[in-house]
Amino acid sequence: MNNVKNIQAIVKGNVNMVGYRKLVEGYGLSRGLAGYVFNISIDTVGLMAGGLESAIDGFIQDLKVKRPDTEIKTIEIKEDIILPSPFGRVISGDMREIGERLDKGVNILSDHTGLLNDLKENTSVLTEHTGLLNDLKENTSVLTEHTELLQGINDNFNTLPERIAEAIVKR
Secondary structure, eight states, rough: OOOOEEEEEEEEESSSSSSSHHHHHHHHHHTTTTEEEEEEEEEEEEEEEEEEEHHHHHHHHTOOOBBBBEEEEEEEESSSOOOOOSEOOOOOOHHHHHHHHHHHHHHHHHHHHHHHHHHHHHHHHHHHHHHHHHHHHHHHHHHHHHHHHHHHHHHHHTTTHHHHHHHHHOO
């Protein structure tokens, strides 16, 4: 039998600024539930959900799945409440939260700007070293030419005693 079940849940822990509400919304939508999820405080998210009992039971299990960036300390669940449909998020006009998110974004951009500046500096060092490598390549080719010339001279010296002996015999 497919009974309908409605719940209200309070989730406490490291659940803000880690995408937890979006995750909960995804769980609710994927199970065809009605309801919404919202921030209550800095470490607390609230949600209301309703649907088939089997879907709600699965949804509750979804909420308990461990994630590396989310630490859930407690989940309180109340049953049989009235809900809106379809499942969604309550988006508040809380300027503090918007400010926190902007601050977080600015910090990320600042970090990236620093990395880009380091990359620019390292690129100029690489360009400088490329010039040195080109000089080394040119000098290596000159050394190769001189080595070949010296090898020819050495070959002539190696045969010098024989040539002297031949010249003496011819006289």
